[in-house]
Every structure is written in C-alpha cells, then in structure tokens.
Amino acid sequence: MEWLQQIEWTPLLLSFKLAALTVSILFVVALPFAWWLSQSHSRFKPVFEAVTALPIVLPPSVLGFYMLLLLSHNSLLGHFLEESFNIKLAFSFTGLVIASCFYSFPFMVQPLQSGFESLNAHMIEASYLAGKSSRTTLWKVALPNIKPSLVTAVIISFAHTVGEFGVVLMVGGNIPHETRVASVAIYDLVEVMDYEKANIYAGVLLLFSFTILVSVYWFNYRHKLRVGTVL
Amino acid sequence: MLKIEIEKQLHGSNGEMTLTVNETVNKGDFIVIMGESGAGKSTLIRCLAGLEKASGSIVIEGEVWQDESKTVPIQQRNVGFVFQDYALFDNMSVKENLLFVNTDESLAEELLEMMEIKGLAERNVQFLSGGQKQRVALARALMRRPRLLLMDEPLSALDPRMRHKLSQKIKALHKRFGMTTLMVSHDVNEAKNLADRVWFVEFGELKEYNRTYLEELY
Numbered sequence: 298m299e300w301l302q303q304i305e306w307t308p309l310l311l312s313f314k315l316a317a318l319t320v321s322i323l324f325v326v327a328l329p330f331a332w333w334l335s336q337s338h339s340r341f342k343p344v345f346e347a348v349t350a351l352p353i354v355l356p357p358s359v360l361g362f363y364m365l366l367l368l369s370h371n372s373l374l375g376h377f378l379e380e381s382f383n384i385k386l387a388f389s390f391t392g393l394v395i396a397s398c399f400y401s402f403p404f405m406v407q408p409l410q411s412g413f414e415s416l417n418a419h420m421i422e423a424s425y426l427a428g429k430s431s432r433t434t435l436w437k438v439a440l441p442n443i444k445p446s447l448v449t450a451v452i453i454s455f456a457h458t459v460g461e462f463g464v465v466l467m468v469g470g471n472i473p474h475e476t477r478v479a480s481v482a483i484y485d486l487v488e489v490m491d492y493e494k495a496n497i498y499a500g501v502l503l504l505f506s507f508t509i510l511v512s513v514y515w516f517n518y519r520h521k522l523r524v525g526t527v528l
Numbered sequence: 529m530l531k532i533e534i535e536k537q538l539h540g541s542n543g544e545m546t547l548t549v550n551e552t553v554n555k556g557d558f559i560v561i562m563g564e565s566g567a568g569k570s571t572l573i574r575c576l577a578g579l580e581k582a583s584g585s586i587v588i589e590g591e592v593w594q595d596e597s598k599t600v601p602i603q604q605r606n607v608g609f610v611f612q613d614y615a616l617f618d619n620m621s622v623k624e625n626l627l628f629v630n631t632d633e634s635l636a637e638e639l640l641e642m643m644e645i646k647g648l649a650e651r652n653v654q655f656l657s658g659g660q661k662q663r664v665a666l667a668r669a670l671m672r673r674p675r676l677l678l679m680d681e682p683l684s685a686l687d688p689r690m691r692h693k694l695s696q697k698i699k700a701l702h703k704r705f706g707m708t709t710l711m712v713s714h715d716v717n718e719a720k721n722l723a724d725r726v727w728f729v730e731f732g733e734l735k736e737y738n739r740t741y742l743e744e745l746y
Contacts, residue, residue: 419615422579425602426609427629428672437628441619524618524654 304497307474308482315390315478316458319397320405323454326398327405332435334406335413336421349407352400357463364396364468388470393478396468397458405454412446413439445517456509460502529555530676530708534575534584534594538732540566545732547571547582553725555589558702558709560719562737563729569712572729573678576710577609578602588675588708608669608707610679614661616653622664623649629671639667642704643697659690666697670705677702679711683718695721 334345352360368386369375378384386392416439424434440447462480469476471485479498486495530553538545547568553559561569575582578593578601585595593600617625622645626636640646643663648656653664662682669677682698683691695718702709702722713719719726726737 417613417615419611419613420617422602423609423611423615423617423668424628426577426579426607427668428603428606429628430603438617438619442617 304494305482308477308479308498309501311390311474311477312459312479315393315397316455318394319401319458320451320455322394322398323401323405324451327402327450328409328440329435331406331409332413332431332439334410336431349403351403353403357400357461358467360400361396361464361467364392364399364464368392368395368468387468388472388476390469390475393465393469393476396464397461400461400464401454401458404457405450408446408450408453409443412443412450415446416442445520448516449513452509452513456506460506529553529589531585531587532576534572534582534586536568536571536575536580536582538566538568538571540568547729547732549734551727551734553708553710555708556706557724558722559711559725559727560723561710561712561727561729562714562716562719567729568732569729570680572734573609573680573710573712576676577607577678578605579609605676606672606674608672608674608677610662610665610669610677610682612681612684614658614665616661616664616668618652618654621650621652622656625653625664625668626671629668632671635671635673636667639670642700643667659686659694662686662690662694663697666694666701670701673705673707675707677705677707677709679709681712681714684714691715691718698722 330349334342334349339345365387366372367374370379370385370387375386378386384391386395420438420442421434424438425431429437459478460480462484465476465478466481466484469478469481471477471481477485479502483495483498483502486492486498532549532551532553534547534549536547538547545568549572561572563569571580571582574580576586576593578599581599582594586593587595592598593605617628620628623636623640626639627633630636637646640649643666645660645663645667648660648664653661656664662685666682669679679698683694686694698709698711699722711718711722728735728737
C-alpha cells in the first residue's frame with residue numbers, strides 16, 4: 298500500500314469539486330431553460346437548441362479558445378471583474394467552473410428537455426387549468442414525473458465535467474492545486490513517462506465513469522420496471 | 529349565461545376550414561357536442577378553456593374571458609376540464625391530485641364519496657384502472673367549483689358498462705354543482721341521456737339538433 302501514500306489526491310479532488318460546482322450551477326440555470334425550450338413555440342427555438350448543442354460538436358480546443366478570449370484580462374468581462382473585484386478568470390479555478398458550465402450545458406439541458414417533451418401535454422395543461430403557474434407546474438408536476446431524465450442529466454453532467462480535458466487545459470492551464478484536475482494530471486504524467494501514477498488516476502476515472510453509467514442505467518431500468526413499461 | 533362568438537382557422541385532416549361559433553348557453557345547461565372527428569369539437573372547448581387561441585369574444589356571466597382588447601389566462605378562467613386520457617398527475621395519489629387543485633379537504637372527501645373512490649384515496653394514480661382514473665379526473669375537475677365544466681370525450685376510452693355508470697355520475701355532478709357543462713361525445717345515447725341541447729359540428733360549422741330530431745334520427 299506504499300504506492301497509495303505516494304499518490305497526490307488533489308487532482309482527483311479538484312475534478313470532483315469542479316464537477317459538483319458545475320452541476321449545481323447548471324441545475325439552477327439549465328432547468329428553467331430546458332423547461333422553456335420544451336414548452337416554447339418560438340420560431341427561434343431551433344437557434345437556441347443549436348447554440349445549446351454547440352459544445353457537443355465543437356472541438357474542445359475551439360470552445361476553450363473562445364472561453365479564453367471571453368475570460369481573459371483583455372475581454373470586457375475579464376477586465377471588469379479584475380478591475381472591480383480583483384477576480385482573475387483565466388488560469389484560475391473560478392474560470393474553470395465558468396468554462397465547464399458552458400462545456401457541460403447541453404448534457405444538462407438535453408435530457409431535461411426531452412424528459413419534459415415526453416410528458417403528456419394534457420397533464421401540464423391540467424395543472425394550468427388547476428390555476429397553477431408555469432413555475433409551480435415545473436416543480437410540482439413536470440419535474441417529479443421525469444425522474445429518470447433528471448438523474449441522467451445530473452449524473453452525466455457530473456461525469457462529463459470530471460472527464461473534460463481540452464477546455465480545462467486551454468482555460469485553466471496546469472497549475473497544481475488550482476487547475477490541475479485529474480485528466481490534466483494524467484496527460485502531464487504520461488508526458489514525463491510516469492505511467493504508474495498515470496495508471497492510477499486513469500483507473501480511478503475509468504472505475505468512476507463505469508460505476509456512474511451502471512447506476513444511471515440501473516436506475517432507469519428500475520423505474521421502467523416500476524411503472525410497468527418493461528415486461 | 530355563456531356567450532360565445534369565436535372564429536378559428538383549423539388545419540385538420542379534413543383540410544383547411546374555419547370553426548365559427550355564435551351561441552349563447554344558459555347557466556346550468558348541459559350541452560353535448562357531436563360531430564365527425566376533426567370537425568372542430570375539441571378545438572371549441574379548448575378555446576373556451578383558454579388552451580387555444582381564437583379570434584372573437586367569450587363572456588361568461590358578464591365576465592369577459594376574451595375580446596379584442598384582452599384574453600384572460602387559463603389559470604384565471606376557473607373551468608373544470610376533463611380529458612379523454614385522464615391527464616392525472618402521475619406522481620401523486622388520488623387525494624393529492626384533488627388537493628393540488630384546491631386544499632378544501634371536505635370538498636375532496638365529498639367528491640371522492642360521490643365518485644365511489646374513497647377507498648382509493650391514498651393510492652398512486654398510476655395503479656388505477658381506466659374507469660377509476662376517469663372518476664378521479666372528474667372529481668379533480670370540480671375541485672375549484674367551476675362555473676363551466678368542459679369534457680373532451682371523457683368516456684370514449686371506457687367499456688360500455690363503465691360508460692353507462694360514469695354518465696350517471698356526470699349527471700349527478702352536474703346537478704349537484706349546478707354548473708354549465710359542455711361535453712364532446714360520439715355517443716348518441718349519452719347525448720339523449722345527458723343533454724339539454726345537442727350541438728353538431730360539421731366542417732367547422734355548428735348546428736343545433738333538437739332532442740326530438742335526435743330521437744327520430746336514431
């Protein structure tokens with residue numbers, strides 16, 4: 298067990314901290330947005346959906362590049378935050394959280410939106426007919442009836458944030474105890490040919506991802522079984 | 529009194545047509561709306577509830593729900609609405625479905641009793657039969673003591689015995705709560721049994737059948 302003591306756990310902890318923060322922020326932001334998308338008949342809906350899906354198809358380096366421009370000292374936002382609050386976004390953990398929110402946004406929005414869209418539209422109308430607002434309908438009727446989508450959205454966004462590499466490297470760099478998350482640490486260790494340590498980080502992430510996926514599929518299977526859609 | 533003067537463009541399976549309704553309904557009347565599928569029956573009651581937009585005006589007991597200058601939102605119209613597919617809140621028990629609409633426990637008790645589903649009060653609605661679900665939906669629709677009850681083919685998914693039983697329940701509810709009721713139906717017997725007036729919608733146009741004509745026709 299000697300090797301265990303030699304392992305620096307900070308990159309893994311940083312990864313999980315980043316993922317937890319990202320998911321918490323995304324849940325608050327993406328939930329009303331996904332609800333709005335699911336109920337909207339706006340002609341601009343496809344545009345919003347396309348923008349939401351962009352991080353899935355863009356190379357992480359492209360997204361990372363624009364995030365870096367957005368967060369850097371020379372940008373309006375970066376300049377304002379640095380001058381007014383002394384907050385530096387580029388190559389900092391805070392910047393990493395913001396970049397991760399953009400990067401994982403579709404992984405939170407899309408399962409929630411498709412969950413809301415699969416609901417019986419009459420059930421939503423019944424809530425409005427009962428005098429309830431859109432917000433109450435979301436919390437009391439829609440959300441409790443899309444539990445599998447909710448679990449998928451939260452867990453996949455978390456796992457996806459833990460697994461991100463390109464954007465993190467571009468925006469956060471590789472600063473120990475600040476922005477060196479597990480995926481970056483693996484890259485770093487392979488660069489210096491320390492395969493033993495790289496193997497441990499990689500093994501932990503592999504095991505973590507597998508466990509996460511099994512739990513999501515297991516939860517969804519149990520749910521279907523309970524409501525009688527699996528015979 | 530309910531005064532309906534609406535027009536709505538329909539793009540149904542029968543092609544483009546205009547639904548035109550100019551009718552006055554006395555308070556407490558029971559109206560059954562019949563007609564071919566896609567003729568505009570459901571659209572008419574959905575427009576009354578505010579679930580769909582139409583041009584024109586809807587006035588109930590002097591209160592304007594819709595005219596050129598305003599449209600009262602669904603939430604403020606206080607209509608009871610029963611869907612063909614029940615549309616119950618699956619995450620709630622029978623009683624919770626009722627209390628979500630209005631927290632009046634004694635009204636909920638009375639409605640559960642009338643619909644003979646008191647024994648199912650704590651059961652999750654996903655585990656009910658079709659007939660039981662529709663009784664919950666009926667009870668739920670009355671929890672706000674609506675002035676207007678709208679029903680979109682509420683019995684068509686049920687077997688004949690349950691249809692007959694529930695049409696009796698509907699009659700009893702209508703009598704007990706004294707509301708104006710509009711029900712879409714394909715069943716002539718239901719129309720004969722329940723209606724004060726029968727409307728027939730054909731290609732968006734509304735005609736009235738008097739009961740004698742209906743009796744002769746079938």
